[in-house]
Amino acid sequence: MRKIQDKFEIGFRHAESMYDEIFEPIKIGKKESKNRVIFPPLSTNFGREDGHLSELFIKHYETRAKGGVGLLIVENSCVSYPEGKHGAYEPRIDSWDFYEDWRTIAKRLKKYDSLISVELTHQGWGKKGVNFLSEKKK
Numbered sequence: 001m002r003k004i005q006d007k008f009e010i011g012f013r014h015a016e017s018m019y020d021e022i023f024e025p026i027k028i029g030k031k032e033s034k035n036r037v038i039f040p041p042l043s044t045n046f047g048r049e050d051g052h053l054s055e056l057f058i059k060h061y062e063t064r065a066k067g068g069v070g071l072l073i074v075e076n077s078c079v080s081y082p083e084g085k086h087g088a089y090e091p092r093i094d095s096w097d098f099y100e101d102w103r104t105i106a107k108r109l110k111k112y113d114s115l116i117s118v119e120l121t122h123q124g125w126g127k128k129g130v131n132f133l134s135e136k137k138k
């Protein structure tokens with residue numbers, strides 16, 4: 001009977017060949033990502049209530065970068081305040097007041113050679129109570 005280690009070894013080799021390219025660099029426009037591992041935007045609620053980035057928020061992304069992610073997409077960031085904000089702890093990127101926060105996170109992720117991008121969000125007409133889906137046709 002084959003040893004359990006051998007079974008794992010064969011499974012691992014198979015997975016390796018299936019996903020070879022995941023660890024190959026890829027060009028995205030003028031940038032190059034060191035691999036094809038992308039961390040999608042996931043709201044954490046780790047931001048501060050005033051829209052600034054907390055140390056926990058930065059650390060969360062830094063840990064992913066340290067783990068080897070090629071491209072990180074930072075969650076759900078408010079582009080127009082107050083009407084565009086829809087989460088109590090959503091980071092803000094709508095004014096120069098937040099420049100230092102974003103500079104800090106970019107610098108900390110760059111240490112690990114990860115690319116960083118930001119998901120820009122606006123909550124649309126929701127806050128004004130407009131629900132296009134429920135409007136009756138005229």
Ligand SMILES: Cc1cc2nc3c(=O)[nH]c(=O)nc-3n(C[C@H](O)[C@H](O)[C@H](O)COP(=O)(O)O)c2cc1C
Nearest residue numbers: 039040041042043044045073074075076077119121
């Ligand atoms: C807890 C949680 C938070 C999320 N936050 C965001 C977010 O801020 N922005 C976004 O575009 N998607 C968000 N998503 C969706 C994830 O990005 C999505 O689930 C992920 O890309 C994986 O894709 P899949 O669910 O289609 O497999 C969130 C998902 C979860 C589970």
